[in-house]
Amino acid sequence: MTAAPFITFAVLAAVAVASGLAMMLSQNSVYSALFLVINFTVVAVLFLVLGAPFIAMLQITVYAGAIMVLFIFVIMLLGGERLPAPQQRLRWQQSLAVVLVLALLALAGYVFAQGAAPAAVLADPQQYGSPAALGMLLFTKYLFPFEFTSLLLLVAMIGVVVLTAVEERRRRLPRASRRT
Amino acid sequence: MAWQEIGFIALEAAIKSILLAFVLLTAFAYMTFAERKVAALMQVRSGPNRVGPWGLLQPAADGVKALFKEEIVPAGADRFLFIAAPILVAVPALIIMAVIPLGPDTVLFGRPMRLAITDINVGTLYVLSVASVAVYGIVLAGWSSANKFSMMGGIRSTAQMVSYELALGLSFVGPIMLAGSLSLRDIVVAQQQSIWYVVLQPLGALLFFVAALAEVNRAPFDMPEAEQELTAGYFTEYSGMKFSLFFMGEYIKMIAVSALTATLFFGGYLGPMVEEYPLLGIVYLGGKTLAFLFVMIWIRLTLPRMRYDQLMAFGWKRMLPLALANVVITAVVLVLAQ
Numbered sequence: 027m028t029a030a031p032f033i034t035f036a037v038l039a040a041v042a043v044a045s046g047l048a049m050m051l052s053q054n055s056v057y058s059a060l061f062l063v064i065n066f067t068v069v070a071v072l073f074l075v076l077g078a079p080f081i082a083m084l085q086i087t088v089y090a091g092a093i094m095v096l097f098i099f100v101i102m103l104l105g106g107e108r109l110p111a112p113q114q115r116l117r118w119q120q121s122l123a124v125v126l127v128l129a130l131l132a133l134a135g136y137v138f139a140q141g142a143a144p145a146a147v148l149a150d151p152q153q154y155g156s157p158a159a160l161g162m163l164l165f166t167k168y169l170f171p172f173e174f175t176s177l178l179l180l181v182a183m184i185g186v187v188v189l190t191a192v193e194e195r196r197r198r199l200p201r202a203s204r205r206t
Numbered sequence: 207m208a209w210q211e212i213g214f215i216a217l218e219a220a221i222k223s224i225l226l227a228f229v230l231l232t233a234f235a236y237m238t239f240a241e242r243k244v245a246a247l248m249q250v251r252s253g254p255n256r257v258g259p260w261g262l263l264q265p266a267a268d269g270v271k272a273l274f275k276e277e278i279v280p281a282g283a284d285r286f287l288f289i290a291a292p293i294l295v296a297v298p299a300l301i302i303m304a305v306i307p308l309g310p311d312t313v314l315f316g317r318p319m320r321l322a323i324t325d326i327n328v329g330t331l332y333v334l335s336v337a338s339v340a341v342y343g344i345v346l347a348g349w350s351s352a353n354k355f356s357m358m359g360g361i362r363s364t365a366q367m368v369s370y371e372l373a374l375g376l377s378f379v380g381p382i383m384l385a386g387s388l389s390l391r392d393i394v395v396a397q398q399q400s401i402w403y404v405v406l407q408p409l410g411a412l413l414f415f416v417a418a419l420a421e422v423n424r425a426p427f428d429m430p431e432a433e434q435e436l437t438a439g440y441f442t443e444y445s446g447m448k449f450s451l452f453f454m455g456e457y458i459k460m461i462a463v464s465a466l467t468a469t470l471f472f473g474g475y476l477g478p479m480v481e482e483y484p485l486l487g488i489v490y491l492g493g494k495t496l497a498f499l500f501v502m503i504w505i506r507l508t509l510p511r512m513r514y515d516q517l518m519a520f521g522w523k524r525m526l527p528l529a530l531a532n533v534v535i536t537a538v539v540l541v542l543a544q
Contacts, residue, residue, distance in 0.1 A: 056287075056349060063342070080388075083331035087375075091338025092368060095345065099364045102349050102357065157328070157388060 034075055042068040059097050066090040080157045214317070222323045227300055230458050235265035237457045237499065244503045268450075275446035282352035283443065291350060292448045295343030295455035298336045302462040305329040307391045309475045309487025321475075321487060322391065329390040330378050333466065337374070337421060341367045343455065344423075348440035359439025362514065363423060369521035370420035370427075373413055376529035380410035380536050381470045394474035404471040409532050411471040413525060415498075418463035420521070422456060425506035427517060464498035465491060 042065055049061035066089040073082035164172045239254065239261070246253025254261040279288055309321035326332055341364060348360015381403050382388055385396035397403055404411045420427040441452045468474055472494050475487030512520065 056284075056346075060342075060346075079326060079328045080331065083328050083335045086335035087331065087338050091335060091341075092371070095338070095341055095364055095368055098342075098345055098349075099361065099368075102345070102361060102364075 031075065035072070038068050038072055038075070042072070055101050056098060059094055059101060062097075063090050063094045066094065080160060218317075218319070219323065223304075226303055226323060230300060230303060230461065231454070233461055234454050234457045235269065237460065238268065238453065239265050240499070241503050241506075244500065245507055248504075248507050272447050272450040275449075277446045277448060278443070280352055280443050284350040284352070287346045287350035288443075289448070291343050291347035292444065292451035292455075293343070294346065295340065296451045296458070298340035298343070299455045299458040299462065302333055302336050302459070303465065305332050305390055306462075306465050306469055306491075307394055307475060307487075308491055309484045310480065312484035321484060325389060325391045328388045330382060330388050330393075333390075334371070334375050334378065338367075338371055340455075340459070344440050347444070347452070351440070351443040353443050356440050356442045359442070363440060366420060366423075366427065366517060366521070369518060370417045370525065373521065373525035373529045374417035374421055376526070376533055377410045377414035377417060378470070379533045380407040383533075383536055383540055390469055390474075394469060394476065397473045398476055402471065402473045402476075407471060407532070407536070409528065410536075411467070413529050413532065414470065415467055417525060417529075418467065419502065419505070420517075422459040422463055424456075424460065424502055426509040426512050428506075428511060460499060460502055461495060464495045464502070467498050468494035 045061045045064040045068065049058045049065065052058045052061060066085060070082040070085040070090070073079075073085060242264075243253045243261075245251075254264040257263040257267045279285055304323040305326060307320075307322040307325065312319050312321060344363045344367075345360045348356045348358075348363070351357070381393050384400075384403060384406060385393040387393065387396070393403075400406070419425075441449060444452065468491060474494075475491045477486065477490035480487050480490060
């Protein structure tokens, strides 16, 4: 690896970790959401560095552009910017988190020390992130997971429709019957 | 690659970017003037005519006025986001134009030159991702102002932009499938070989233009800033240059979506003699863009604002199914034609 890509990666990784930490530590949930947006954007740039512009743009459009906007929408609508005071947190949460993080770091360190071979080197890095290649993979090799995910999303969508329809019907009932 | 070559490429990109930003900012200033003049013409008034010949220096006077106004940050506002929000509105508007081709490749100053800042192979997706990020400035302006009118404007615009983004994205798919590429340059070149895509995709072009109007918060979709009910919506609390930045974002986005409509459906820079004189492409694209800008102003002066529930119902129950049907029909016809 030459110096330039490594420096790019190091800077991006540092920003990603810093924004991730800032998201966890921020007391204001609007700022937390914005730090998460920065994190998603940096990950998108990492995809660009890897030569996958299609995935990078999808990452920004879907995660930074759509999902996080909805997050902020809900936070603003419910007025939930301020987190509750610290004493309301679960008492054993922090110690458990420290243990789990240490376990994760130990595992990562173990894998790194083993010097695991990098995942199969790609034959043509120009092509593997292209929309055509991605679509081909989704409709051949990963057809089952792809269709299964869409089925899952469909079920979730029907669930939302049913739940809101019940709510609507209750609201439309005449006032007298609602009291009973 | 030699260092010298890298230097040249960087210099070329920098010059093109500065030039484009300068042109867009000037165009923004004169768009505000043009809108007032066209409105005056249609309502049989004179419009601004005091500053300079025919009032042509009005934008400069407005700019100076905005610069010298007092900048107020409300007491309850979130200071950092209140200042960041106008920047987040203006920057995405400026960078959308980077991928729109202004003419065929040419040779200028003895170097091969591409008449666009860049041509990335996922140009259409780049436009969509920048447009989807642009909503943050409006949302955060509404939230950070600590004002219920601003907040309502911010919430309305979030719901509106997220809803219409779907139809906007799907109406991109028609030209993408016809050209077989996500690059805007390839889409224009493909139209050169066949015909303007508005002929093949009339519904797609209409859906794109309507969704684009909603995306830039223009009438009849200007609910986020509905003056009569929300004073000025998300930028109620802004004053001076920050206020102007919101206007800048809106007008430059209007220019960008007009140029995009021309590029995707009306042949972009194509026109007679454009192969021989590539610089003519800029003139053709500019003319087409001006035509769509005029239509936008015309629509604003003609149509009343939609009610909010109608707006959402129109987005989800009319635009989205039509856009989906358009994609399916285009795909089926393309497969059958092969």
